[in-house]
Amino acid sequence: MKPSRTPRKSRTPHVDPPAPFEFRKPTPGEELIRFDGLVKQFGAKRIYDGVDLDVRAGETLVVLGGSGVGKSVLLKCLIGLMHPDGGRVLFEGYDVSRFSEEQFLEVRKHVAMVFQGAALFDSLSVGENVAYPLREHFPKLSAAEVRKRVAEKLELVDLPNTEKLMPSDLSGGMRKRVGLARAIATDAEVILWDEPTTGLDPVTTQTINELIDSMKQRLGATSIVVTHDMVSAFVLADRMAMLANRRIVQVGTPEEMRRSTVPEVRAFLDARRLELNPRGTP
Numbered sequence: 072m073k074p075s076r077t078p079r080k081s082r083t084p085h086v087d088p089p090a091p092f093e094f095r096k097p098t099p100g101e102e103l104i105r106f107d108g109l110v111k112q113f114g115a116k117r118i119y120d121g122v123d124l125d126v127r128a129g130e131t132l133v134v135l136g137g138s139g140v141g142k143s144v145l146l147k148c149l150i151g152l153m154h155p156d157g158g159r160v161l162f163e164g165y166d167v168s169r170f171s172e173e174q175f176l177e178v179r180k181h182v183a184m185v186f187q188g189a190a191l192f193d194s195l196s197v198g199e200n201v202a203y204p205l206r207e208h209f210p211k212l213s214a215a216e217v218r219k220r221v222a223e224k225l226e227l228v229d230l231p232n233t234e235k236l237m238p239s240d241l242s243g244g245m246r247k248r249v250g251l252a253r254a255i256a257t258d259a260e261v262i263l264w265d266e267p268t269t270g271l272d273p274v275t276t277q278t279i280n281e282l283i284d285s286m287k288q289r290l291g292a293t294s295i296v297v298t299h300d301m302v303s304a305f306v307l308a309d310r311m312a313m314l315a316n317r318r319i320v321q322v323g324t325p326e327e328m329r330r331s332t333v334p335e336v337r338a339f340l341d342a343r344r345l346e347l348n349p350r351g352t353p
């Protein structure tokens with residue numbers, strides 16, 4: 072089935088007329104992505120019961136929530152690694168929940184995902200790993216251009232001149248950074264970060280946070296970040312969304328979330344207060 076395109080900002084997209092997916096650079100602040108009444112179930116276990124959330128172009132949106140509430144599944148529904156059982160996922164007005172695998176290939180040129188584990192190909196060198204999405208999505212790029220872009224991205228994640236190393240030569244933190252370099256290789260407009268700093272030391276965490284922020288500042292990228300790391304969450308977020316009890320219970324700025332009286336948000340943040348304010352100062 073062909074996708075339908077609807078005007079941006081429309082809350083009620085129509086099904087006709089069908090149109091091929093065509094990415095148009097959005098204006099910062101404009102609605103770019105909308106999860107609309109999303110329903111998702113695994114067997115008898117329902118994880119979403121009408122999840123509504125919008126993401127604006129150029130913002131960093133952090134998704135909070137306890138373990139297993141469905142934060143990662145949300146990201147996967149956007150790039151077609153999973154499919155909702157109900158509701159819609161709108162990307163630039165296109166209902167991608169109706170897309171075929173072939174149509175998702177086009178979406179993935181513009182939406183990159185940094186997976187929780189580094190998910191590197193162990194049989195490929197670092198350079199080949201980072202080059203992989205470039206070759207996949209831009210087969211016409213010359214070998215010299217690919218080499219240049221790979222070197223540029225490895226430099227960005229503080230791993231210059233590591234092209235020839237194999238993943239087995241790398242520490243966990245280095246593998247993660249190669250995964251990041253690979254995800255940003257195509258200069259995708261939207262980056263999905265699934266636990267980008269989990270398990271990393273404080274210095275590497277800061278490097279990754281700076282990288283996420285530089286994607287926004289330098290490239291105008293839109294980021295959705297799923298994290299348990301509350302310090303990073305409050306540093307990075309323009310807005311935060313809390314997923315609990317199968318729905319989004321609040322969306323707001325970090326300040327609004329800090330002052331939230333929504334019980335699920337309060338309970339979640341209070342449980343992490345020590346992490347946010349380890350010395351207990353007011």
Ligand SMILES: Nc1ncnc2c1ncn2[C@@H]1O[C@H](COP(=O)(O)OP(=O)(O)OP(=O)(O)O)[C@@H](O)[C@H]1O
Nearest residue numbers: 113118136137138139140141142143144145297299
């Ligand atoms: N392929 C799958 N098959 C069955 N159940 C799944 C599958 N993927 C996810 N789930 C279930 O869906 C729920 C949400 O998973 P998800 O990975 O999105 O959680 P999360 O909020 O990202 O959790 P965490 O913070 O622990 O990573 C979990 O209960 C998980 O067990």
